[in-house]
Amino acid sequence: MYYYRYENAEISCCYKYLMFSYNVIFWVRDAHTHTHAHTRKHSDVLVLFQLAGVAFISVGLWAWSEKGVLQDLSQVTRLHGFDPVWLVLVVGGVTFILGFAGCVGALRENICLLRFFSGVIGLIFFLELTAAVLVVVFQAQVRDWINEFFLANIRAYRDDIDLQNLIDSLQRMNLCCGAQDPMDWDLNVYFSCNGTHRSREKCGVPFSCCNTDPADSVVNTQCGYDVRRKNQSEWTDHIYIKGCMAAMEDWLTGNLYAVAIVFVLISLLQMVGIYLARTLISDIEKVKFSY
Secondary structure, three states: OOOOOOOOOOOOHHHHHHHHHHOOOOEEEOOOOOEOOOOOOEOOOOOEEEHHHHHHHHHHHHHHHHOOOOOOOOHHHHOOOOOHHHHHHHHHHHHHHHHHHHHHHHHOOOHHHHHHHHHHHHHHHHHHHHHHHHHHHOHHHHHHHHHHHHHHHHHOOOOOHHHHHHHHHHHHHHOOOOOOOHHHHHHOOOOOOOOOOOOOOOOOOOHHHEOOOOOOOOOOOOOOOOHHHOOHHHHOOOEOOOOHHHHHHHHHHHOHHHHHHHHHHHHHHHHHHHHHHHHHHHHHHHHHHHO
16 A cells, blocks of 8 residues: 655645635734744634624624613514514624634634635525526516515514614615505505504605605605505605515616626635635645645
8 A cells, every 4th residue: 555645745825824814804813923834833822803793793782782682582583574683693693603714724724614614605605506596597486575575574664673774775775665666555554544543654654755855954754644645646746656676676687787796706705715725625634644
């Protein structure tokens, strides 16, 4: 049996610090590192602070604290719509974990962390690719799902301040109102024209549906009151009548190339991260085998 020995096997410092630099957006290293290429020993103390991940997590926890969720965690299950804080916490958690695995794995030459890093990045890339294919193949079903999701959040509009701000921002940026049209706001108990409730917003729409004058320095939050009591022919003078589903489809059609370029760039960055991690793993294994 023959054993092959790599002559002068060593870990590429180039790939090693490229891998570290790949994660430097997420991590800050406050230490001095001294690396011996052959023994792979580090006489350093790493103090790594994950800026982006910690920032996202901190903002998410602060938002929950302001809403009283941290004092009563059961509130998380009582929200009928989408809580944007969940997205912030998930992004922060994933960023924190990947930054830790990538940086510590590269600097400490830890194969397990590097494999975990490349595996998670690969999984994220696969999920992104799968989602893109499903959106193209099942356009009608995806459109229906997004429409139902939007309507569910219209029902829960007043249940959560973050959800309310998210819907208002979406309607103002896209100059739209409701999922399909302003009548969708009948689904919300505060804006519904049906029933005997005495809400002042009855038969109205949120202020984010209103046609606004750019010269106005103060937002009129009551501009949507009683709008839907008027004839529909008069609505265009006061509010947007285009649904947000149609508005987002128009935006996507007009910016298709820009979206495709962004998707390709993100995919390339992910593949670069996987390549650097796998190359560094290969170098570490060669050094282990040579000794």
